[in-house]
Amino acid sequence: MGDEDWEAEINPHMSSYVPIFEKDRYSSGENGDNFNRTPTSSSEMDDGPSRRDHFMKSGFASGRNFGNRDAGESNKRDNTSTMGGFGVGKSFGNRGFSNSKFEDGDSSGFWRESSNDCEDNPTRNRGFSKRGDNDLDPDECMQRTGGLFGSRRPALSGTGNGDTSQSRSGSGSERGGYKGLNEEVITGSGKNSWKSEAGGESSDTQGPKVTYIPPPPPEDEDSIFAHYQTGINFDKYDTILVEVSGHDAPPAILTFEEANLCQTLNNNIAKAGYTKLTPVQKYSIPIILAGRDLMACAQTGSGKTAAFLLPILAHMMHDGITASRFKELQEPECLIVAPTRELVNQIYLEARKFSFGTCVRAVVIYGGTQLGHSIRQIVQGCNILCATPGRLMDIIGKEKIGLKQIKYLVLDEADRMLDMGFGPEMKKLISCPGMPSKEQRQTLMFSATFPEEIQRLAAEFLKSNYLFVAVGQVGGACRDVQQTVLQVGQFSKREKLVEILRNIGDERTMVFVETKKKADFIATFLCQEKISTTSIHGDREQREREQALGDFRCGKCPVLVATSVAARGLDIENVQHVINFDLPSTIDEYVHRIGRTGRCGNTGRAISFFDLESDNHLAQPLVKVLTDAQQDVPAWLEEIAFSTYIPGFSGSTRGNVFASVDTRKGKSSLNTAGFSSSQVPNPVDDESWD
Ligand SMILES: Nc1ncnc2c1ncn2[C@@H]1O[C@H](COP(=O)(O)OP(=O)(O)OP(=O)(O)O)[C@@H](O)[C@H]1O
Numbered sequence: 001m002g003d004e005d006w007e008a009e010i011n012p013h014m015s016s017y018v019p020i021f022e023k024d025r026y027s028s029g030e031n032g033d034n035f036n037r038t039p040t041s042s043s044e045m046d047d048g049p050s051r052r053d054h055f056m057k058s059g060f061a062s063g064r065n066f067g068n069r070d071a072g073e074s075n076k077r078d079n080t081s082t083m084g085g086f087g088v089g090k091s092f093g094n095r096g097f098s099n100s101k102f103e104d105g106d107s108s109g110f111w112r113e114s115s116n117d118c119e120d121n122p123t124r125n126r127g128f129s130k131r132g133d134n135d136l137d138p139d140e141c142m143q144r145t146g147g148l149f150g151s152r153r154p155a156l157s158g159t160g161n162g163d164t165s166q167s168r169s170g171s172g173s174e175r176g177g178y179k180g181l182n183e184e185v186i187t188g189s190g191k192n193s194w195k196s197e198a199g200g201e202s203s204d205t206q207g208p209k210v211t212y213i214p215p216p217p218p219e220d221e222d223s224i225f226a227h228y229q230t231g232i233n234f235d236k237y238d239t240i241l242v243e244v245s246g247h248d249a250p251p252a253i254l255t256f257e258e259a260n261l262c263q264t265l266n267n268n269i270a271k272a273g274y275t276k277l278t279p280v281q282k283y284s285i286p287i288i289l290a291g292r293d294l295m296a297c298a299q300t301g302s303g304k305t306a307a308f309l310l311p312i313l314a315h316m317m318h319d320g321i322t323a324s325r326f327k328e329l330q331e332p333e334c335l336i337v338a339p340t341r342e343l344v345n346q347i348y349l350e351a352r353k354f355s356f357g358t359c360v361r362a363v364v365i366y367g368g369t370q371l372g373h374s375i376r377q378i379v380q381g382c383n384i385l386c387a388t389p390g391r392l393m394d395i396i397g398k399e400k401i402g403l404k405q406i407k408y409l410v411l412d413e414a415d416r417m418l419d420m421g422f423g424p425e426m427k428k429l430i431s432c433p434g435m436p437s438k439e440q441r442q443t444l445m446f447s448a449t450f451p452e453e454i455q456r457l458a459a460e461f462l463k464s465n466y467l468f469v470a471v472g473q474v475g476g477a478c479r480d481v482q483q484t485v486l487q488v489g490q491f492s493k494r495e496k497l498v499e500i501l502r503n504i505g506d507e508r509t510m511v512f513v514e515t516k517k518k519a520d521f522i523a524t525f526l527c528q529e530k531i532s533t534t535s536i537h538g539d540r541e542q543r544e545r546e547q548a549l550g551d552f553r554c555g556k557c558p559v560l561v562a563t564s565v566a567a568r569g570l571d572i573e574n575v576q577h578v579i580n581f582d583l584p585s586t587i588d589e590y591v592h593r594i595g596r597t598g599r600c601g602n603t604g605r606a607i608s609f610f611d612l613e614s615d616n617h618l619a620q621p622l623v624k625v626l627t628d629a630q631q632d633v634p635a636w637l638e639e640i641a642f643s644t645y646i647p648g649f650s651g652s653t654r655g656n657v658f659a660s661v662d663t664r665k666g667k668s669s670l671n672t673a674g675f676s677s678s679q680v681p682n683p684v685d686d687e688s689w690d
Contacts, residue, residue, distance in 0.1 A: 225271040228573035234601025246467035250286040278303035293462040298471035300595020304446040323359035324381035331405040334384040338412040341366035343569040348386040368542030403434040414445035449475040449588035481598035488609035507576040514582040523561040537563040580608035587621035
């Protein structure tokens with residue numbers, strides 16, 4: 001079937017995918033007042049990076065270790081579609097399909113959608129100097145989209161992206177924010193800009209309150225310590241090269257015993273099933289125990305979370321931390337910030353696991369949930385606070401969190417936290433009243449990718465003698481993932497996807513697409529094909545996002561269609577396949593996405609559809625990543641890479657730049673994208689290190 005007739009294909013079936021309880025909300029007409037119905041909209045982390053975004057990527061991740069250890073009840077793919085699995089987000093149920101930009105019927109539905117979808121993408125609309133309500137500049141949007149205004153028509157405003165003023169007034173989840181901005185970001189400016197501009201949810205008179213209270217995680221020990229098995233390649237981690245740069249690095253440890261952790265921590269490590277350190281843990285744990293600042297870059301799924309949590313907890317225990325009590329203003333010792341709600345939740349669950357049986361209390365707060373709920377969690381006591389940036393700044397603005405006692409500041413997915421999307425908020429955070437200076441706190445940054453320019457920005461947050469740990473090729477793909485790149489044109493993609501999914505059977509598969517709208521369409525389409533599918537993206541309400549992840553984790557829906565919101569950090573057992581239905585705009589985004597499989601020594605497969613019309617800019621860095629990971633490189637891809645080779649300057653792939661080493665070592669190192677980093681313009685002056 002052709003791609004042009006999406007409306008005809010999908011519309012008649014729409015209602016069957018909208019849960020009963022949602023129907024009324026979504027049935028008020030095709031141009032409906034969607035902004036009133038989806039309180040979380042602007043608060044959502046947004047989708048992937050623009051193909052026209054010349055700077056950074058976006059990346060989001062998630063996952064909740066709820067002990068849903070395995071499918072058990074895994075449905076067959078030919079079961080009925082999953083009610084409520086998707087399509088209940090505002091971008092779906094309330095969009096007037098008859099007026100959809102997909103209607104235009106020139107076989108370019110996807111292309112048009114993608115082109116129009118400025119609002120779907122925070123990164124492409126963001127900049128250091130352009131924040132707040134003006135974030136989506138219509139002119140800019142027009143320029144970037146070749147003047148297509150489809151998404152601005154009211155009929156197309158299913159995601160609240162019609163009129164910007166509507167979006168502003170109606171779709172802000174917590175502060176009357178605006179469409180298209182990363183949800184976790186605060187728009188404060190001017191004096192007191194570290195505070196929440198609108199005073200947070202409670203003072204938001206422009207939009208409906210967010211009332212969602214996430215269910216508490218299971219409290220029983222078995223659930224807390226639920227884990228999956230390391231894979232057959234876990235031992236091969238030992239062969240990965242590690243480089244530590246910076247002065248006076250403490251030696252690596254080889255075993256958990258050498259870390260000299262207290263008995264309770266050792267018990268928890270054993271209960272978590274950890275018997276052997278991963279490379280990033282071997283090097284990072286002693287560095288953090290020695291009190292040094294750290295920037296660590298290690299492949300996806302290789303245990304970075306424990307690499308920072310364990311030594312921080314060890315410090316806390318060693319310092320004789322006292323139980324934190326009920327107080328209106330809590331002053332945690334440790335602050336962990338990550339870019340997505342699901343990821344901070346996952347980190348929180350890990351913190352809760354490793355602090356089990358101690359008096360350390362970890363708390364998680366994130367957007368899309370009731371603010372009062374976050375406050376209630378905090379006031380009960382808080383030693384370790386795991387937070388997304390927007391909710392964190394709200395809570396700080398409400399004076400529920402004081403920063404004076406912060407000894408450890410962790411930025412997970414640090415390159416994402418410092419890029420154009422979150423960088424300004426992180427700067428605000430470190431200049432908040434009370435936040436100890438970098439000399440007074442220990443700052444730790446972790447990611448699988450660390451573009452060189454971001455490393456330079458990071459230096460502002462770190463003591464000058466920070467250590468840099470690189471495990472394997474910085475920004476490289478995990479070798480446990482078998483990567484395949486197929487040439488598939490836009491209009492053959494769905495057919496190919498179905499073919500692949502039918503061959504895969506019931507194995508858990510994540511399908512990445514470029515935009516939120518496309519995520520809904522593809523999920524709908526797959527359900528119509530009787531493939532049990534759910535979806536996660538930034539236009540879905542938090543409850544729906546968590547439900548989707550739960551359904552995917554437990555195997556009820558073995559296929560999860562996702563935007564970049566799920567690209568980073570998501571740690572789900574048994575994800576055997578990642579399919580890039582659309583390739584991302586940057587190679588580092590690609591590395592994060594395929595890292596959802598092949599975790600912790602397990603093997604996985606990644607299949608990417610390469611569209612000659614839109615993906616040529618990725619050919620060169622893709623060839624590099626494939627080669628570094630010892631994968632077969634198709635001859636046709638090599639040819640494209642060769643023909644599009646631009647020596648020294650990455651052009652539109654600027655956001656793809658990877659440093660192979662600590663940037664302090666010099667500016668001429670070759671990065672994984674194959675470009676000489678010295679020839680890539682730097683956004684900030686390079687500081688001399690030596
Ligand atoms: N030493 C270990 N032994 C056994 N399992 C481990 C060990 N370290 C971590 N794990 C497990 O490996 C999985 C991946 O760890 P984690 O999520 O911390 O990876 P990551 O490096 O942060 O990945 P990403 O870059 O995708 O965020 C988790 O399920 C974690 O519990």
